[in-house]
Amino acid sequence: MARQQYHGPAFLSHGFRLFFLMAGLTGFLLVPGWLYLFFHGGTLPSGMVSLDWHIHEMIFGYLAAVIAGFLLTAIPNWTGRLPISGAPLACLVLLWFFGRVLMLAPVPDLVRAGGDSLFLIIMTFVAAREVKAGKNWRNAPVCLLVGLFALGNITFHVERLGMLDSDVAVRAALSVISVLIALIGGRIVPSFTTNWLIKSGAAARPVPFNSFDKAVLALTVLALAFWSMAPEGTPTGVMLILAGALQFVRLARWQGWVPWRNALVLVLHVAYLWLPVGLVLLGFAAALPEVVPMPSAGIHALTAGLMGMMTVAVMSRATLGHTGRELAAGAVGCWLYVILFTAALLRVVASLIPEFYASGVMMSGVLWSLAFLIFVVHYGAMTLTPRLVIKGT
Incomplete structure (x- = not known):
């Protein structure tokens, strides 16, 4: 079914709007919470180790919101398809927010792991579907990296549940994001630089x-x-x-x-x-x-x-x-x-x-x-x- 032109509220018209706002609020609020726990101690309602919560939320909370906002805005430019907007976009934002609540709430560990993992899994499928529908195979590696990022989040929870005796998830996730920035940054940094140099008349x-x-x-x-x-x-x-x-x-x-x-x-x-x-x-x-x-x-x-x-x-x-x-x-x-x-x-x-x-x-x-x-x-x-x-x- 073809996606229709959007005519609703502006904040649900493109993925960058709410996801970038949520990322900004996350970056603003999480660090003071972590500093308080670091210097004064205390426990989280979820029972998580405070350092684990800080690491997880800055990587799989903040960065996940930025990635979602970027992809949902960039993919329509890559594929020529209409952006995801309205109710589907609202559902994605709420699913991301649900994960943030679960990381603090006193719920069973398996519920926290499963609920928090859903967002990045669904984002991977959304990105892959859009790239496939637009036959934009050049950006398939980006979808692969998002999928690996989702796998890193799952592995993080598996490690914390004691089902995997390793400490690979965080390093692997940071590696994936670093490669993603090296890949996408290798496009946008020289591209935007070239545009400015041409405009300014520089040789x-x-x-x-x-x-x-x-x-x-x-x-x-x-x-x-x-x-x-x-x-x-x-x-x-x-x-x-x-x-x-x-x-x-x-x-x-x-x-x-x-x-x-x-x-x-x-x-x-x-x-x-x-x-x-x-x-x-x-x-x-x-x-x-x-x-x-x-x-x-x-x-x-x-x-x-x-x-x-x-x-x-x-x-x-x-x-x-x-x-x-x-x-x-x-x-x-x-x-x-x-x-x-x-x-x-x-x-x-x-x-x-x-x-x-x-x-x-x-x-x-x-x-x-x-x-x-x-x-x-x-x-x-x-x-x-x-x-x-x-x-x-």
């Missing part, structure tokens, strides 16, 4: 995707696969450091220093920079722990740095563009990016300097929440109102 151009990019992506996948299964040891460390070095070269080929005056473009390059930094830090933690004794430095370079900054960069840009506004960060956007970068930097440094750990974590958390409060207030309001109509167009 520089990013190097087009070629065999070098394929080789770097393949090595990154291999290195992160090894890290997921065996996070310590020289072979894993060497592959991670090499992948990080080559990812830095890949980023440099995109000419990111040229559009420094455009914050919406520059932030994409800065966000992607956290990928090679995270890979190198993880590599040293694996091969030379005397240099980087805590793997959390690399982990937070990938989470607070790469995933935090890249998701906010994409969400803010997409919100501006899809609501009919000028693609300009403005003062609010610039402050948002600076505060978020500082939060990520402090969190990584806190893992590298033990004497600075407690104060660094606290300052990072406060700045992180401030950044997401700015995002919710400034960009969240745009997601709830109709697209602007420019007179004369």
Whole structure:
């Protein structure tokens, strides 16, 4: 049955609207809750270990909302099909929210695991169905990565239920998201940079995707696969450091220093920079722990740095563009990016300097929440109102 044109409330017209708003609220609220539990102790109504809850919700709660909002908005552009909207979109949002409630509620562990796993499973099928219907096979790998992300969430619950004696799920999920950003970021960062360079009349151009990019992506996948299964040891460390070095070269080929005056473009390059930094830090933690004794430095370079900054960069840009506004960060956007970068930097440094750990974590958390409060207030309001109509167009 053909999907009909949507004529309902604006906030249910596209996936980015409610999902980006929910992601922003999640980023704002979760960290203060985690900081309270970290510094003051206490238990959750669900009985979950507070660290497990923090890890799960930032990865499979926050990131899942961002991925859903991005895919439900990008896939119609990929396939030429109408976006999922109205009641089906509302059901997806409610299913995501149901998972967040279950992670806090005092319900049986199997109920929590099953209910929370549903959203990403259904999102995988939705994405695959749309790509198949639009015969857009070029983006089939994206569907595969979302499916692996869903599998990582299931594995997380299986591990916490004691049915699997391992601790692979979180590393595997972070690896999948890192690869997803390397894949999609490898498209949008040079693409948006090229658009700005052409518009500004600059002669520089990013190097087009070629065999070098394929080789770097393949090595990154291999290195992160090894890290997921065996996070310590020289072979894993060497592959991670090499992948990080080559990812830095890949980023440099995109000419990111040229559009420094455009914050919406520059932030994409800065966000992607956290990928090679995270890979190198993880590599040293694996091969030379005397240099980087805590793997959390690399982990937070990938989470607070790469995933935090890249998701906010994409969400803010997409919100501006899809609501009919000028693609300009403005003062609010610039402050948002600076505060978020500082939060990520402090969190990584806190893992590298033990004497600075407690104060660094606290300052990072406060700045992180401030950044997401700015995002919710400034960009969240745009997601709830109709697209602007420019007179004369």
